[in-house]
Amino acid sequence: MRRFPDLIPSAGWQPADYEDTVQEFFADRIEAVTANLLALATDDDSMGKLLRRSIRSWLIDWVRKTPRGALRRRLEDVLEEDDAFEQVPASHEGSGRWRLSGSQAGPWSGALSGLVQAAYAVTDVRVPVWSSQKRRSPVADRASIVAILRAVLSTAQGSVEVAALVSVFAQRFPASLDPVEVATEDSDLADLPVGGDREDVLDPQRAVILQEDQLDVAVSAAEVVGRLSAEECALVLLLDGPSPAAAAQELLGCGRSQAYLRVQRVREKLKLLVGEQPDAPAVMAEVMLLCTAAAKTA
DSSP: OTTOGGGOOTTOOOHHHHHHHHHHHHHHHHHHHHHHHHHHOOSHHHHHHHHHHHHHHHHHHHHTTSHHHHHHHHHHHHHHHOTTEEEOOTTSTTTTOEEETTOOOOBOOSOHHHHHHHHHHOOSOOOOOOOSSSOOOOOOOHHHHHHHHHHHHHHHTSBBOHHHHHHHHHHHOGGGSOOOOOOOOHHHHTTSSOOSOGGGOOOHHHHHHHHHHHHHHHHHHHHHHTTSOHHHHHHHTTTTSSOHHHHHHHHHTOOHHHHHHHHHHHHHHHHHHHTTOTTHHHHHHHHHHHHHHHHHHO
């Protein structure tokens, strides 16, 4: 809990706060966690790892309810609903990132400061009036968000992670977040999964969330692939192609109708295993990578 500054009470953590949080965790997740442990835990060690992962995920969900989490959800809504933007497909480099529609450039890897400058260069930005009755972060209106995203992605000349876009908007509209001062030690910088100068390094809390997101995605994908046969892994790689059934027919040496049925079964199995959680696209992208690696070693 100490790794998430946004969750620290104004008076600091007290024993009663820890007890209350534990009770809230049990009340909110005990049924799902118990079912998960019964289904996946094979010994005390795996049980501990699964339980710690569930606790971390729950705390991350809690952080996402903070102003920074609200900002991320707002940006994701605009990115998903506006035709000017598209998400990189699972089978492409930089999958899950966002780019301008029709762009074929690879993942962006520059300095965040350049994107922030592009965001500040957008003029005629309108900020909604803050309302105490309906708590609304004073970030820009939809048209301004679209204009800034266009400018930022044009400057990036590639696909950008949502976390980086959130960082850009957080600096462009600092009033949209409740400020939390976090001291960053030199030892923390080497472990953060972000390149560039120190001015571009995510703060420890955001780095924890990013690292835990990546871990959860990797573990979930491994669990999915572990439930697929070698044939199903090969079929997964065909799903994003122009004609999966025809490709499956050639791969399996069977009739078209039989190939179509096998492809549909794989789609349904993936939908069941991956589910509809928010990180489903990232999990699916990792599944594709694991299936690709399995095909190379087959």
